[in-house]
Amino acid sequence: MIEIKNLTKTFNARNGENRTVEALKNVNLTISDGSIYGIIGMSGAGKSTLVRCINMLERPTEGSVIIDGVDMGALKEKELRAKRKEVTMIFQSFNLLMQRTCLKNICFPLELVGVKKADAEKRAMELLEIVGLPDKANAYPAQLSGGQQQRIAIARALATNPKVLLCDEATSALDPKTTHQILELIKDINKKLGITCIVITHQMSVVEEICDRVAILENGEVVEEGEVTDIFSHPKSSAARHLVYPDGGVNPDILALREGEQRVRVVFNGAVATERPLIAQLAIDLGIEASILGASTKSIGERAYGNMILGIMGSKEKMLRAKEYLEAVPDVIVEEVENDA
Amino acid sequence: MLSKAFTAEAWNEAVAIIQSEFGLAVWETLYVTVLATALAIIIGLPLGVLLVVGEKNGVLPLPKWFMAILGAFINILRSVPFLILMILVIPLTRAIVGTSVGTMASVVPLVIAAFPFIARLVESSLREVNPNIIEMAQSTGASPFQIIWKVMIPESVPSLISNATIAITTILGYSAMSGIIGGGGLGKIAINYGYYRYKYLVMFIAVILLVLIVEIFQRIGTKLAVKSDKRLKNK
Numbered sequence: 188m189i190e191i192k193n194l195t196k197t198f199n200a201r202n203g204e205n206r207t208v209e210a211l212k213n214v215n216l217t218i219s220d221g222s223i224y225g226i227i228g229m230s231g232a233g234k235s236t237l238v239r240c241i242n243m244l245e246r247p248t249e250g251s252v253i254i255d256g257v258d259m260g261a262l263k264e265k266e267l268r269a270k271r272k273e274v275t276m277i278f279q280s281f282n283l284l285m286q287r288t289c290l291k292n293i294c295f296p297l298e299l300v301g302v303k304k305a306d307a308e309k310r311a312m313e314l315l316e317i318v319g320l321p322d323k324a325n326a327y328p329a330q331l332s333g334g335q336q337q338r339i340a341i342a343r344a345l346a347t348n349p350k351v352l353l354c355d356e357a358t359s360a361l362d363p364k365t366t367h368q369i370l371e372l373i374k375d376i377n378k379k380l381g382i383t384c385i386v387i388t389h390q391m392s393v394v395e396e397i398c399d400r401v402a403i404l405e406n407g408e409v410v411e412e413g414e415v416t417d418i419f420s421h422p423k424s425s426a427a428r429h430l431v432y433p434d435g436g437v438n439p440d441i442l443a444l445r446e447g448e449q450r451v452r453v454v455f456n457g458a459v460a461t462e463r464p465l466i467a468q469l470a471i472d473l474g475i476e477a478s479i480l481g482a483s484t485k486s487i488g489e490r491a492y493g494n495m496i497l498g499i500m501g502s503k504e505k506m507l508r509a510k511e512y513l514e515a516v517p518d519v520i521v522e523e524v525e526n527d528a
Numbered sequence: 529m530l531s532k533a534f535t536a537e538a539w540n541e542a543v544a545i546i547q548s549e550f551g552l553a554v555w556e557t558l559y560v561t562v563l564a565t566a567l568a569i570i571i572g573l574p575l576g577v578l579l580v581v582g583e584k585n586g587v588l589p590l591p592k593w594f595m596a597i598l599g600a601f602i603n604i605l606r607s608v609p610f611l612i613l614m615i616l617v618i619p620l621t622r623a624i625v626g627t628s629v630g631t632m633a634s635v636v637p638l639v640i641a642a643f644p645f646i647a648r649l650v651e652s653s654l655r656e657v658n659p660n661i662i663e664m665a666q667s668t669g670a671s672p673f674q675i676i677w678k679v680m681i682p683e684s685v686p687s688l689i690s691n692a693t694i695a696i697t698t699i700l701g702y703s704a705m706s707g708i709i710g711g712g713g714l715g716k717i718a719i720n721y722g723y724y725r726y727k728y729l730v731m732f733i734a735v736i737l738l739v740l741i742v743e744i745f746q747r748i749g750t751k752l753a754v755k756s757d758k759r760l761k762n763k
């Protein structure tokens with residue numbers, strides 16, 4: 188189990204000013220063994236800082252990280268280095284040693300702990316098998332595609348039989364198909380080897396595909412945390428809604444606001460909403476005509492999720508009636524769109 | 529004056545000098561250059577490593593005062609002109625070699641002039657190593673020394689070879705200059721015959737040989753650097 192308690196990280200601003208940047212503010216998370224835990228947020232939210240605090244590449248300013256009862260911050264340099272064999276990491280840019288063959292890259296962590304060359308190479312061959320690249324043993328990283336390089340990096344991360352695998356934007360440099368394959372591999376490793384995986388990403392699709400739980404990070408704070416299915420169906424924070432809806436939701440700026448127009452965002456959180464011709468019902472039952480200014484929906488599992496922006500001509504009161512009506516439908520959330528948004 | 533350089537008489541004289549002295553001179557030039565470069569690398573490489581790893585955000589942060597002294601020491605040595613350095617180190621040369629003139633004696637100022645230069649070249653090579661790769665090594669639990677030996681140096685081998693080539697060709701040039709304090713080799717011949725005795729033809733030939741040696745070193749160095757670089761796909 189990984190417990191992150193009251194974690195705060197403050198940086199001195201890079202350009203030498205006396206200002207400080209609070210990259211993480213009082214983060215509390217508990218990650219259970221064997222799970223795939225997502226940490227999602229926009230660029231600059233503090234994801235990398237958080238994951239680097241887990242293996243103490245970055246020392247927290249305050250708070251602690253406890254892995255299986257061991258307080259990472261209290262370890263001496265040498266103990267910490269030993270612990271890092273159990274908490275390995277893969278990266279967005281793969282970070283393979285470019286002057287070593289793939290086999291030798293996988294041997295690297297084993298060399299560090301003094302495993303004999305023959306044993307290390309034997310283990311590396313097994314790992315190449317696991318990641319599906321047994322024929323690339325003697326190839327150099329530059330001769331591999333991005334997806335293949337990440338497989339080698341995964342093999343390297345597995346060499347020391349870790350308990351935890353930290354993935355910092357591990358698929359962000361890959362195309363969708365390769366992303367899918369790498370995510371499958373991570374899922375596989377999690378299942379077969381029981382390794383706890385912490386997946387840092389800025390893409391909700393990644394969380395959706397492999398994570399059990401997710402924490403949403405915004406400006407260094409965890410604004411929402413829970414089961415992935417719950418977050419998808421009831422995104423509470425605005426950060427969560429931004430992430431859940433594809434393309435960050437429908438942009439209310441798509442059309443210039445007409446004189447006397449009110450706008451609402453209708454959020455669908457399940458199949459029911461899409462089965463009923465809602466807009467038609469609204470016109471029939473209340474006599475309110477709404478035009479769809481933009482919509483973006485998708486289905487996850489058996490449910491459909493998405494949102495649309497409706498434009499309603501008339502008074503604010505009319506808009507509020509429509510809002511009330513639509514909100515009565517199960518799994519639908521309606522919010523006013525500020526006109527200056 | 530120059531027209532005299534190419535008379536039949538001058539040719540015959542030059543051929544005689546070439547036959548009697550050039551073999552040894554080329555050998556001395558190569559010998560001094562390679563020896564001085566090797567010794568300068570032995571001193572300069574670790575210093576170059578320290579310049580990079582000892583920084584505040586390096587893999588082995590060293591005290592600030594130490595880094596300041598190291599940097600200043602290297603800069604001071606680098607800014608002394610070689611001609612003056614040769615004279616300044618005479619006492620040291622005497623202490624080490626036993627004499628301040630001759631071929632072996634010229635190795636001392638060469639090493640002292642070259643190692644700070646090499647330290648800076650090593651520094652620049654090591655700085656090219658992708659910091660993400662160093663972070664990977666740290667996250668894998670590598671110690672600072674493992675990072676230096678297994679990551680920073682191996683990853684910068686092609687660049688180190690290129691820079692070693694620059695170093696050896698520069699040292700070759702300095703070694704020719706050391707002809708002034710009695711260092712042997714092609715430099716000595718060029719100075720003795722060309723400068724002191726106006727035998728320009730001999731000087732030209734010595735210079736051409738120096739140019740050829742530089743060219744050969746450069747080609748070999750470039751080949752080795754390219755050959756060692758596994759980042760290049762199409763080989």
Ligand SMILES: Nc1ncnc2c1ncn2[C@@H]1O[C@H](COP(=O)(O)OP(=O)(O)OP(=O)(O)O)[C@@H](O)[C@H]1O
Nearest residue numbers: 198199200201208210229230231232233234235236
């Ligand atoms: N070493 C540092 N010095 C100063 N500020 C830093 C440092 N590292 C990170 N920061 C700041 O901390 C904040 C969080 O950075 P972090 O890299 O964790 O974000 P992120 O969520 O990983 O973003 P991205 O998706 O772009 O990778 C940013 O404002 C960043 O500028």
Ligand SMILES: [Mg+2]
Nearest residue numbers: 234235236356
């Ligand atoms: Mg990041």
